[in-house]
Amino acid sequence: MSLRFVLDPDLTPELREAIVALWVDVTNAGGAVGFVAPVTAADVRTIADPTLAGIADGPDRLLLGFAGERLVAMAIFTENRFHLKTHYRVLTRVMVHPDTQGHGYGLDLMREAERIGRRMGLAALQVTVRDGLGLDGFYRGLGYREVGRLPGALRVGPGDDRDEIFMWLDLTGG
Secondary structure, three states: OOOEEEEOOOOOHHHHHHHHHHHHHHHHOOOOOOOOOOOOHHHHHHHHHHHHHHHHOOOOEEEEEEEOOEEEEEEEEEOOOOHHHOOEEEEEEEEEOHHHOOOOHHHHHHHHHHHHHHHOOOOEEEEEEEOOOOHHHHHHHOOOEEEEEEEEEEEEEOOEEEEEEEEEEEOOOO
16 A cells, blocks of 8 residues: 655644654654653653644644555654755654554655655755664665764663764755
8 A cells, every 4th residue: 555645734633643643653663753762642742742833833844644544654844944054954753653664655755755855946855863773774775875973962871872863865966
């Protein structure tokens, strides 16, 4: 089953709850989406609420992927909020529900984000990756290249500091 994508959906209370539930499930399965497991919906709402406000009130944009009627994927086009960086966006909170992984949904989500980025007239997309999970290899396979690394910038637990990897996809064709 292929995903149905929705850009800039109406953020109803039900959809907000589905987004939080997806975020909780992804985090608790080991996903690197801003938290370290275990988390509850209340934990996730501390970040989800202001994040969704940045989408509802602008300038950020939300891309959701549905398998049938079920929310299974999301990514946020985060605006840099700096006038010298309006030509690219950072994709944040990129996630696919853990029980749907292996179906190509991550690839589909990122390809749709790339199409949207091109339609928006962006020069590039950036993602930030937590080292140690192999995610940089996934993004490399999509054409992203590592452009920077902050050693030990992410403290995921006592004595467990991970590099923060910055990856870049040129959308200009060059």
